[in-house]
Amino acid sequence: GDGSAAWRSAGGLVNGDVGFRGALGSLQANGSIDFPRTGRLRRLLADGSYDAHVRAAGLDVGAWALALGNDAPIEGQVDAGGTIRGRFPRLALTGKASLVNGRYGKLPIDRLSLVAASTFDRAKITDAELEVGSIVARGSGSFGFEHGAPVDFAIHAGGADIGTVVARLSGNRLPVSGSFEADVRVAGPLRKPRVTGGFDVEHGGFAGVVLPRTLGSFETNGRNVVLRDAEIAFQRGSLELAGSIPFTLAPAGLGPPSAPVTLEIGANGIALDNFAPLFPSGSSVGGMLNGRVALGGTAGNPNLIGQLALDGGALATPLETQPLKNLAAVLQFSGTQIRLVRLAAELGAGSIDASGSASFPDLVHPGADGTFDLTARVRNALLDFPAYGRGQLDGTLQLTHLPQHLARLSGGLTLQDATIPFAALVAPAASSGASSFLLPSTPTTPYGLPNFAFQLDLGVGRNVRVRSSVIDLGAQGNVKVGGTLAAPTLAGGFDSTGGTLTYFNTVFRLQQGTVAFQPDAGLIPVLVAQATTHVINPDPNPERNPTGSADITLGVSGPVTSLSIALTSDPSYDRQQILGLLLSAPAIGATNLFSTQPGLLGPGQAPQPGLPPGVTVPNASGLTVAQEAFGIVNAQFTRNLLAPLETAFGGALGLSSVNLTFDYTGAVGLTARKVLGKEINAVFGQSFGYPYRQTFGIEVRPSPATAFQLTLFQTYGQQDVLFPIVAGSQTRAFAAQPAAGQSGFSFSFQRFFR
Numbered sequence: 001g002d003g004s005a006a007w008r009s010a011g012g013l014v015n016g017d018v019g020f021r022g023a024l025g026s027l028q029a030n031g032s033i034d035f036p037r038t039g040r041l042r043r044l045l046a047d048g049s050y051d052a053h054v055r056a057a058g059l060d061v062g063a064w065a066l067a068l069g070n071d072a073p074i075e076g077q078v079d080a081g082g083t084i085r086g087r088f089p090r091l092a093l094t095g096k097a098s099l100v101n102g103r104y105g106k107l108p109i110d111r112l113s114l115v116a117a118s119t120f121d122r123a124k125i126t127d128a129e130l131e132v133g134s135i136v137a138r139g140s141g142s143f144g145f146e147h148g149a150p151v152d153f154a155i156h157a158g159g160a161d162i163g164t165v166v167a168r169l170s171g172n173r174l175p176v177s178g179s180f181e182a183d184v185r186v187a188g189p190l191r192k193p194r195v196t197g198g199f200d201v202e203h204g205g206f207a208g209v210v211l212p213r214t215l216g217s218f219e220t221n222g223r224n225v226v227l228r229d230a231e232i233a234f235q236r237g238s239l240e241l242a243g244s245i246p247f248t249l250a251p252a253g254l255g256p257p258s259a260p261v262t263l264e265i266g267a268n269g270i271a272l273d274n275f276a277p278l279f280p281s282g283s284s285v286g287g288m289l290n291g292r293v294a295l296g297g298t299a300g301n302p303n304l305i306g307q308l309a310l311d312g313g314a315l316a317t318p319l320e321t322q323p324l325k326n327l328a329a330v331l332q333f334s335g336t337q338i339r340l341v342r343l344a345a346e347l348g349a350g351s352i353d354a355s356g357s358a359s360f361p362d363l364v365h366p367g368a369d370g371t372f373d374l375t376a377r378v379r380n381a382l383l384d385f386p387a388y389g390r391g392q393l394d395g396t397l398q399l400t401h402l403p404q405h406l407a408r409l410s411g412g413l414t415l416q417d418a419t420i421p422f423a424a425l426v427a428p429a430a431s432s433g434a435s436s437f438l439l440p441s442t443p444t445t446p447y448g449l450p451n452f453a454f455q456l457d458l459g460v461g462r463n464v465r466v467r468s469s470v471i472d473l474g475a476q477g478n479v480k481v482g483g484t485l486a487a488p489t490l491a492g493g494f495d496s497t498g499g500t501l502t503y504f505n506t507v508f509r510l511q512q513g514t515v516a517f518q519p520d521a522g523l524i525p526v527l528v529a530q531a532t533t534h535v536i537n538p539d540p541n542p543e544r545n546p547t548g549s550a551d552i553t554l555g556v557s558g559p560v561t562s563l564s565i566a567l568t569s570d571p572s573y574d575r576q577q578i579l580g581l582l583l584s585a586p587a588i589g590a591t592n593l594f595s596t597q598p599g600l601l602g603p604g605q606a607p608q609p610g611l612p613p614g615v616t617v618p619n620a621s622g623l624t625v626a627q628e629a630f631g632i633v634n635a636q637f638t639r640n641l642l643a644p645l646e647t648a649f650g651g652a653l654g655l656s657s658v659n660l661t662f663d664y665t666g667a668v669g670l671t672a673r674k675v676l677g678k679e680i681n682a683v684f685g686q687s688f689g690y691p692y693r694q695t696f697g698i699e700v701r702p703s704p705a706t707a708f709q710l711t712l713f714q715t716y717g718q719q720d721v722l723f724p725i726v727a728g729s730q731t732r733a734f735a736a737q738p739a740a741g742q743s744g745f746s747f748s749f750q751r752f753f754r
Helices: 041-047 061-067 162-170 272-278 575-583 625-653 731-735
Strands: 002-010 013-022 025-034 049-060 074-087 092-104 107-118 122-132 135-144 150-159 176-189 194-206 209-221 224-233 238-249 252-254 262-271 284-297 302-317 320-335 337-347 350-359 371-385 389-401 407-421 426-428 435-437 452-467 471-483 488-503 506-517 526-536 549-559 564-570 657-662 668-675 680-687 692-703 706-716 743-751
Touching: 025 074, 049 061, 061 074, 135 162, 162 176, 209 272, 262 272, 272 284, 284 320, 337 371, 350 389, 389 452, 452 488, 471 506, 488 526, 506 549, 549 575, 564 575
Parallel strands: 407 452
Antiparallel strands: 002 013, 013 025, 025 049, 049 074, 074 092, 092 107, 107 122, 122 135, 135 150, 150 176, 176 194, 194 209, 209 224, 224 238, 238 252, 238 262, 262 284, 284 302, 302 320, 320 337, 320 371, 337 350, 350 371, 371 389, 389 407, 426 435, 452 471, 471 488, 488 506, 506 526, 526 549, 549 564, 657 668, 668 680, 680 692, 692 706, 706 743
16 A cells, blocks of 8 residues: 655644555544653653544454454454544543444454543543444443453343344354343443343244243352343243352353352243244144252252142154143252152053152263163053054163163063054165165164163064055064164064065965064064965966966065065976966966976867877966956955954954955855964864865974874865865865865875975
8 A cells, every 4th residue: 555654843843644545444643742842752752742633444453453463353444533632641532433344253243333532541432332233232331441440331232133143143043033122231340340230032932932021130240140030931931040150251151160059940830832843843732830949059069959840741743643641740859869759641541650760969960970760651552653653552661870881771561453664664774775674783872862771672462563555464572672772782583473465466475474683683683484375377287286276485584684585386386487377477478388288188178289199288378367357456355455354353363364365266265273382273264165165174383394284174065076175375285185075184294395
């Protein structure tokens, strides 16, 4: 920029001008100094008479502060004007200044104006105004420069939206709103002033919680902040605060440790529906909170005295739609002891109740040294999580903690009469297309929760089913949960109680299935399952296909993240032929599915050239499009109607499985199974088409590949040479029976090969 200076003197009177103008603003000063005629330089300056004027425009205060050796975190442009008159030390300074687009540290300053006058012993601010967003603060007062000189300054602040100020101060948009007014007065010695004031926030809110009014008065006494008549008014109820709290500024916090604390908090009829916005959208909250708690002791060793009580509590959220009703709880505080006297609630037709106590030698750092024991009991509680299923829960949980140990969650829970979506058990992994169970196997805890240990028994009781659009499976069993939340372990497993699986538009009925967990395998279970289906068999070979139907067995085994699937059939076919049966390949033009298999020449059939007498090779399938359509419709009918009926009927009678089948010919069959022991099953079968046949039997399976079965049968009605057997999972056993005869028994030994 440009700088200039000019002066002239006559005798002891000196007149001059000095100025600077550039990119960092302009500064201009002019005036006169009347020096004594004789004397040393210091004496001349001290006894001189001054009359000067200073003007600044657009001065970059931050750059000039650095140039003068001051690294204060200040920014902005200053316009100012002032005068200096009188003799030293009685110089009088007057002036006014304004700062725009400023900032001091993190505090943004939209506008700051100041009108002041000063001598070398005292300064008086006639008017000061600060504007930050919609907040405007005005003040006036005086202060002295000498040691022990008093200060007396009053400020009034107000604004229509406190949220904008909080956002600008913090750099984050916080959910705070409301208009406010505040008055603050600073009086007393400059080194230890007394600050008093009051505040009033109208039409406020925090995170959606409506706060019609928040008010109070305060004062400081040394490092203590004393609250008087402070009240937070909710739409229903209020929270009162009164007392003295010590603070430190460097670092900011509660303290020092030896400073006394006296704070009383009172909850007066606070309705919990005030806090509904803090819950997921669509939630309903109810209940009333009352009580008083006093915080005493010192900042380094505080204690609590009092009681809080909740009555008529209720909660329903979209995450758990079964409402929690009639919740009542009493919490008592006694020094460093906290006691949950009672907690009771209704959940569906059941209940939840809990009690316990906790002791914290140090309430400032309660985690590591705390001792607590909390017990909760669940009886017939109905839970309904849309994303994870619904069912009835019974059992007891206990949360305990000893100093310098992890907290431990122990006990046992049993789930029954439940339906669980299959998607709730297996979810797509974030990093790949493989499946992984929802519980993480990472060394960190989910959602940043504190780590704790498990010692849980989780049981699955009666009528628990896992369902999806193609799955309806029952399960029972027990799993032990161990380890920690950061590294949980599972041991045990679940056994299937029957069900259906739709695969290739065909309903498979589950015969046996297990899900096993091993502690050294983490949370990935091993699945072993076997399911069968009864399909129409168009194979024209009467020796291999005497009944016109086939049983297909679907075997699934391995970890759930890498399952292997095997297909076998009875009569025995290769994998391609089995898939052809499932897909009804002959009905869609695959006429050579069994064309390489020679068969016996039927009555009335003419011999085919080139073949031995009495032997024929078919050139077309016996399965029609109508039969294929029936197969698809029957699959949907079985899954949607028969499977639920089988489940309900079997559960009512205590049967392991009940299977109903419908064939294209109109024949209807029923088979039932009852577990008598680990390897022994009772088997019953009934066909309802003419002629009728009933069977009773005992099946022994010493291994998955071996089965023995003794069956008694009774037939009513005239039989054909080949009796039309209708059965589901027991076709092997039925086929082993004599085709002719009114009654009798059969014994079969079966060995299965892959």
